[in-house]
Amino acid sequence: MCVKVACVGGGPAGLYLSILLKRQDPSHDITVHERDPEGSTYGWGVTYWRELLDRLHAHDPESARAIEDASVRWSDGVAHVRDLSTRHRGDEGHGIGRHRLLEILAARARSLGVRVEYDHEITGRGIPDADLVVAADGVRSALRTRHADHFGTDVRAGRNPYIWLGTGKVFDAFTFAFVETEHGWIWCYGYPYSRERSTCVVECAPETFHGLGLDRATEADSLALLEKLFAHVLDGRPLIGRAPAEAPAPWLTFRTLTNRSWSHGNLVLLGDAAHTTHYSIGAGTTLALEDAIALAGALRAHDALPQALAAYESERRAALLSVQSAARYSAQWYENLPRYIDLPPEQMFALLGQRHSPLLPYVPPQLYYRLDRAAGRLEALRRLKRRLGHRLARTAQARTLTSRE
Template sequence: MKVVCAGGGPASLYLAILLKLGDRSREISVYEKNAAGATYGWGVTYWPDMLHTLMSHDDVSARAIEKESVRWSGGVAHIRDRITRHDGDQGYAVGRHRLLEILADRATSLGVDVQFGRPLTPGDPSLEGDLIVAGDGSRSVLRDHYPEHFGTQVTLGHNRFIWLGTTKVFRSFTFAFVETEHGWLWCYAYGFDGTHSTCIVECSPRTWQGLGLETAERADALELLEGLLAAPLQGHPLIDRTDGGALSSWQRFRTVTNRVWSRGNMVLLGDAAHTTHYSIGAGTTLAMQDAMALAQALQSSAPLPSALERYEQVRRRELLPLQSAARHSANWYENLTRYIHLEPHEMFALLGQRHSPLLPYVPPQLYYRVDRAVDRAQSLRSLKRWLGPRVARLMQKG
C-alpha cells in the first residue's frame, strides 16, 4: 500500500508512524511545505489520559514526548488586581517544534519518507498512491480543490486573538483578565519547557479597535500588551514568532466543518476535517486521535471506501461532545461581561464550568451556588460510602 500525506503536522506524522508499525511493507511519504524546524505556535497541551493512549499505540514516541514535556497542576486567575487559585487539574505541555521533531524522527526511523520544504498542490505528480491524506491544515489546499464535494463550511469567531510566547515560565495554567477603558482583555498562559510559555491574548473587537491593536506596529502592540499584562508577566517580555516565518497576526478563530471527509482515495485528517476552539486545549490531541482512528480502520480487510467511511463515523461520534464543549467555551469568553463582576473565586469556578450548556441561561450567581451545593452533596455521598463499611465493621467488633 502506498500512502501519501500532505502536511507534516502531528496528525500526518503520527498516522505515518502507526501505519508503518502496522505493516512495515507500506510505502509512506509525508510532504511538509515548511522547512524543517519552521512551525507556528509555541507549546501545545495534552492530558494524562492522552499520554496513556499514546503509550498504548507507540511507547517509543510516547516516552520521548513525555520526557520533553512539562507537567503543570492547578490553575491561577488574575482578575483586575486580585488573584484566585484552584488546585486539582493536572496536564502536560510540550513545545510544538519539539513534538514535531520527535514524531518526524520516529517516522523516519521506521522508514517513512519525510520531506520538508515540499508543498503538495492538486496535479502534483507525487499525489499518486493508494491513499492520499489531506492533513494540510484548516486551509487545506487539497480539500479546497473540491469544495462542492466536501461541503466545507468555515465559521469565524467573534473575538480577536493572537498566539504569542513569553520568557515567563508559568507553573500552573494561568488566566489574566484586565479591564481597559475600551473593555476587557485577557490571556491564557502555560509553560511548555524550562524557559518559555505560551501566551494567547484575546479580546472583543471593540477592545481590539479601541486600543489601536488593529493598526499598531508590532513592537508597539507588544509593548502595550506587556503593560496591560504586567502582573502575570512579572516583567518578562512577550515574544513573537522566532522561526523565521511571518509575524503572528490577530485572528478570528476558524471553525471548520465538512459534509463528508473522503473523496475516492483521498481522506481528510486533523484540522482539514474539523477544528475545535483553542480554549479547550485539545487541538493536537484530537488530530492525533484522528490518526489513531484512521490507522485502526485501515487495519481491517474492508475495501478502502468502507474503511474511510468507518473512520469518519467513529471520529464524528467521538468529536460531538468535544465540539459542543468548545462552542460553549468560546461563547463564555465572548460573553465575559456576564461573569466578570462576580467574586474572583466564583468567576473562576464558572470559568471551569464554561462547557455547560445550562450556564448561558441561568443567572451566574445562582448557577455557582447550585454547582457548589452539588459538589458538597457528592462529597458527602462519597464520605458516606467510605464510612459505611468501616462503621459496620466497628459495630460488629463491639
C-alpha cells in the same frame, strides 16, 4: 499487501499516522509531504492531558516516552482579575513546544522507514499517486479545497480577535489574566511548554481591539502595549512574536471548520483539515493525534478502503460531538465575559471552569454557582456514603467470619 500512503502535511496528525501505519505493517510505503522547511513551524507550545499520554503509550511507547520526557507539567490554575487572584488545584496538565513535538515524531517516523520530505508543497492539482492520500494539511487544506463541494466544507469566523505569542516568563500554573482598560476587557491565557518559555494567547472583544489601536499597530507596538497591560503576570519578561517588528501584528479570529463528508475516493481528511475546535479548550493537538489513532485502527480492521474510511469517520464524528459542543460554549463564555467578570474571584474562576456547560448561558451566574456547589457537596456525600458502606460491609463480613470460627 503492501499499501502506498501519501500523507500531505507534516504536523502531529500526519506524522503520528505514518508511525502507526508503519508499526502495523513495515512493508507499507509511506511518504509524508511537508510544504515548509524542516524546523519551521507556527505556534509555540501545545497542551495535552494524562489521558492522551496513556493512549500514546499504548500505541507507540517509544515516541510516548520521548514526548513525556520533553514535556513540562502543572496541576494548578490561577486567575488574576483586576488586583485580585485565586488559585485552584486541578488535573495534571502537560505542555510541550510544538517544534519539539514535531522533531520527536519526525525522528520516530524516519526510524521506522517513513520518508519525510520537507519543502515539498502539494497543491490541489498535484495529488500524489498512492493507494491512500491523507489530507493532513491544516485548516486551509489545498486538497480539501479542491473538492470543497463534495466535502461540504463550512467555515464560521468567531467574534473575538486573538494573537498567539511566546514569553520568557515560565508560568508555574495554567494562568488566566483579565485586565480592564478604558475600552473594555482584554485577557490572556498562559502556560509553560519548556523550562525556558511559555505560550501566551491574548484575546479581547472587537471594541477593545479597535479602541486600543491594536488593529493599526505594528508587531513591535502591539507587543509593547500588551507587555504593559500584563506586566503583573509577566514579571517584566518580554512577549515574543513571529512577525517582523514593523509588520502588522498577526491578529486572527478563530475559524470553526466542519465538513459534511471526510473522504472522497481514496482521499481522507485528518486533523484540522477535517475539523477545528476553539483554542480555549486546548484540544487541537489531542484531537489530531486521536484522529490518527482512529484512522490507523480502521485501516487495520477493514480490508476494503471505503469501509475503513467510513468506520474512521463514524468513530471520530461520535467522539467529537461533546468536544465541539464544549468548544462552542467555551468561546461564547469569553465573548460574554461582562456577564461573569464582576463576580467574586472565587465564583468567577469556578464558572470559568464550567464554561463548557450548555446550561450556564441560560442560568443567572450566581444561581448557577450556588447550584453547582450544592451538587458538588451532594456528590461528595454520595462518595462518602459509598466508602462508609463498603467499610461497614467489610467489617460485618469480618465479624461473621470471626463468629463462625
